Amino acid sequence: MNITITDSAQEYLSSLLEKQDVDGMSVRMFIQQPGTPYAETCLAYCRPEESVESDEVLNLPKLRVLIEKNSVAFLDEAFVDYSKEKMGGQLTIKAPNAKMPKVSADSPIEDQINYVLYSDINPGLAAHGGEVSLIDVIDGQIAVLKFGGGCQGCSAVDLTLKEGVEKTLIEKVPGLTAVKDSTDHSVTDNAFM
Structure with missing residues (x-):
């Protein structure tokens, strides 16, 4: 699985987690309606008790990201970035395989x-x-x-x-x-x- 979360995105997401004031809070990354034209890439807060054993874990320098098992193939080559702007900033998530994952003979x-x-x-x-x-x-x-x-x-x-x-x-x-x-x-x- 190849997911890139830039330093600026890590800093931004980390600052959001700190505001939640919950120890061990992570970010959950998943695709709603994966493999369809309606697929959407989502980020959500994930409390420690909400983590699932089958989650893929990305331990980054500034935060921990949990990837929903069913979304792993759809998030390959995903790119998350944050750019600061005058009125705040813009979080950008690109997941080129969300609507159409790379499939092989051993895919579900x-x-x-x-x-x-x-x-x-x-x-x-x-x-x-x-x-x-x-x-x-x-x-x-x-x-x-x-x-x-x-x-x-x-x-x-x-x-x-x-x-x-x-x-x-x-x-x-x-x-x-x-x-x-x-x-x-x-x-x-x-x-x-």
Whole structure:
């Protein structure tokens, strides 16, 4: 895991922790909705009793940072900086892998599925105002998906699911055997066809 937190960011975050007046306070770093277009990088206070055994720990000269286990791959190459300005300052967090982590054959199956959805499948569906997202993985081999936008209620969604989405996912994600659609297609307000 390669995360850079500049000296100025460490000083700034350390000063915020000191104001909390709690011994052993750390910073928790995590991604909300990792691996999706809605991913957001977050920093939060973490009291000693809130730390989790599976957290990755970054012991920096000026502070301790806890990285949520599920966010580690998404935070690789993250960069945190603080620049002072006339009216205070600006904390900047860049996490280039938050929306699309580096995945490999040993990445969790959910990450592999999301990678294929957002890099291969959704760009094609976007032309019709549609998208598909992962809801769950059953028994480590069946992906449960939800279609949205122009795909919801579209008369061609069964063909899209079987010939496009399922075929692509099974081909690109080892161990995946089937895809199920959890979408209510009786709602046709924004359907493409």
